[in-house]
Amino acid sequence: RTGWHDHAIGGSRTIELNVLGPDLEPVLDTALRAVGLIEQVSPRADGTQIRPQPGLELGAPEVRIYPNRVKLADNGVTARELSDTLDAFNDGLRVAEITVGTKQIDLKIKGLIDQVTETQGIDNLPVVTADGMIVPASSLADVKITSGPTQINHLERERTVTLIIRPPENVPLETALETLASGGMPRGVKLRLTGTADKLNITWAAMKLDLLIAVIIVYLVMAVLFESFLYPLIVMFSVPLATAGGVLGLAIVNHFTFQPLDMLTLLGFVILIGIVVNNAILLVHQTLVHIREEGMIACDAITEATRNRIRPIFMSTLTSVFGMMPLVVFPGAGSELYRGLGSVVLGGLSLSALLTLAIIPPLLNLMCGAVEDKKSQPTSLDHANEAAE
Secondary structure (H helix, E strand, O other), X not given: OOOOOOOOOOOOOOEEEEEEEOOXXXXXXXXXXXXXXXXXXXXXXXXXXXXXXXXXXXXXEEEEXXXXXXXXXXXXOOHHHHHHHHHHHHOOEEEEEEEEOOEEEEEEEOOOOOOOOOHHHHHHOEEEOOOOOEEEHHHOEEEEEEEEOOOOEEEOOEEEEEEXXXXXXXXXXXXXXXXXXXXXXXXXXXXXXXXXXXXXXXXXXXXXXXXXXXXXXXXXXXXXXXXXXXXXXXXXXXXXXXXXXXXXXXXXXXXXXXXXXXXXXXXXXXXXXXXXXXXXXXXXXXHHHHHHOOOOOHXXXXXXXXHHHHHHHHHHHHHHHHHHHHHHHOOOOOHHHHHHHHHHHHHHHHHHHHHHHHHHHXXXXXXXXHHHHHHHOOOHHHHHHHHHO
């Protein structure tokens, strides 16, 4: 590219890295280091775009005036009076605001227009001392001609250089940022992520809360239906299995085409929480029916429930999997938007259907066996009755 344009570096994957600090020089040095580390992780040749705001070079000519406090005290001039005098000969010193008709106009004190015709002439600007004498500015301050930034931005009341970064779709920048933070930064310099990256962090925090709420709601609903807090725990073991299947499905899709873990893909994990528990619910419910209504022992009830429910489990799983498969397999308009969600749900359902049949029955057997043993143990009242007899 021959130049930068706003649309060239925009997009939803744009990261804004702010380098903040009280002094501009260490901020610029840190920003330059950040650019170097980012280019090591993701070179510009791979499509990475980096635009600093403002620039990283001090290319604008600048005149800096450092008041000499000893000379100012000897001449009875304050630093404020020196700066006001220099302002008056520069672009004018605003002293008041007056009203002329219906307009408000700034009242300024200005020196002669041709008083300073070149930069070096600032040394000879006249300053009136407390004794009424006129001395040049160079006798009260040190004037240095140097370079400075074209503009200075502020964030959180500190000087800031913003790096607008747009990496390739398959390259994360966490490595570069972690290396920069762990490598030590100048005192007072901080890093802040804003823009899309900051919104992503906020959304991710909300998504974690949504996942937790979904798990709690599903557990409480099952606790009401089963009238127990123990059996829903067995059912909830299918959720980690579905999570592993969702990650596996996303990994398989990434083997053929790049699919990021975006917010819509994360939504697939929330959907899985409410879907994959169905298979375990069928097994637990049918087992309890055999035990409570038909009087079967736990081992036989679990075997019979598994034999009766394995066909509906595979039927419902296969219909869901084949119904979701077109979102993952077939290309088309919008397919890249829903491919991640479909791969997570498809992988989670498939793996959960297989592992649920292998894990839930043994867990259910352990719990039901423990409950039966507890019921079969004689209580203290039973011992008392036997002694009385």
